[in-house]
Amino acid sequence: MNKLISLGLLFIPALFSVSFVFAEEYYYIPDHLLEQPPLFCAMEFEDTQMPEAQRDLMKMAENAVFDWETKLVEATKNPEGWDFEFVKLSVQKQQEFFFDRDCTVNIYFERHPPKGEWEYSGYADSYLTFSDIVIFYLEPSYQYSGKTIEVEGEIWEEAEIVGFKNQLAQDIQSTLRHEIGHSLGLDHPKFELNDFTKDQFGNGVHSPSIMIDPYEYNIPGEIHYKITDYDVNSVVNLYGEDGINEIHLSAYFLDFIIIGVVLIVMIYFVNRKFRKKDSGLTPLED
Numbered sequence: 194m195n196k197l198i199s200l201g202l203l204f205i206p207a208l209f210s211v212s213f214v215f216a217e218e219y220y221y222i223p224d225h226l227l228e229q230p231p232l233f234c235a236m237e238f239e240d241t242q243m244p245e246a247q248r249d250l251m252k253m254a255e256n257a258v259f260d261w262e263t264k265l266v267e268a269t270k271n272p273e274g275w276d277f278e279f280v281k282l283s284v285q286k287q288q289e290f291f292f293d294r295d296c297t298v299n300i301y302f303e304r305h306p307p308k309g310e311w312e313y314s315g316y317a318d319s320y321l322t323f324s325d326i327v328i329f330y331l332e333p334s335y336q337y338s339g340k341t342i343e344v345e346g347e348i349w350e351e352a353e354i355v356g357f358k359n360q361l362a363q364d365i366q367s368t369l370r371h372e373i374g375h376s377l378g379l380d381h382p383k384f385e386l387n388d389f390t391k392d393q394f395g396n397g398v399h400s401p402s403i404m405i406d407p408y409e410y411n412i413p414g415e416i417h418y419k420i421t422d423y424d425v426n427s428v429v430n431l432y433g434e435d436g437i438n439e440i441h442l443s444a445y446f447l448d449f450i451i452i453g454v455v456l457i458v459m460i461y462f463v464n465r466k467f468r469k470k471d472s473g474l475t476p477l478e479d
């Protein structure tokens with residue numbers, strides 16, 4: 194009997210470690226979770242030097258939103274669960290008070306980041322249930338810096354951004370998908386160098402996730418990005434197979450409830466302590 198119990202006890206940790214080894218590790222933005230099906234609002238803009246830019250970028254933003262939606266629906270076979278909406282907001286509409294009251298994710302386009310921060314192609318500010326995405330759309334022009342780095346025995350010369358060309362950046366499609374991933378709640382995942390698979394034509398490597406921060410990896414040459422199974426599974430793991438089709442309580446809301454309960458308990462005990470002291474006092478005369 195004792196042997197059986199100890200065998201059973203051994204079996205339980207073994208089960209846990211097996212599931213731990215096979216479980217994928219996902220990375221999420223703290224305190225950010227969509228509470229309802231997202232409405233993506235792309236902000237129109239004027240660029241007199243590139244009159245075509247707005248139309249092209251609006252189309253790319255729409256494609257990126259529906260690329261995420263399509264892949265989530267395919268993975269879960271649940272079209273109702275991932276009901277993403279996309280609208281374009283005119284410049285005039287953006288100036289109206291509370292224009293974005295219904296938008297979950299605002300997508301802005303700017304020519305390039307401020308000088309000194311040129312290495313960014315976009316960013317997302319995601320907090321609570323809303324996000325602002327900014328995409329920088331001009332293609333950078335590079336100059337070799339003279340500094341070299343050695344990666345797996347190969348010497349590469351580092352290039353730095355010295356300005357911008359009047360043409361759309363090549364990485365806009367992947368930048369859009371990356372920032373939309375942030376707006377869905379995903380943070381930068383951690384991978385090993387051997388998780389990047391070599392391109393079959395020897396032309397760069399494929400990233401295991403659209404969400405990686407390329408500055409964390411010393412990979413020379415081109416990195417190809419697309420929304421991978423890992424990315425789709427991360428979102429499904431966050432919201433469940435049912436998707437974002439119902440009101441989710443955000444992490445922030447749960448924090449609120451916990452703080453509220455702690456406060457009520459504290460007030461209760463403080464109240465009791467003071468009552469005990471009061472009971473020994475004689476009431477003041479009027």
Ligand SMILES: [Zn+2]
Nearest residue numbers: 371375381406
């Ligand atoms: Zn990022």
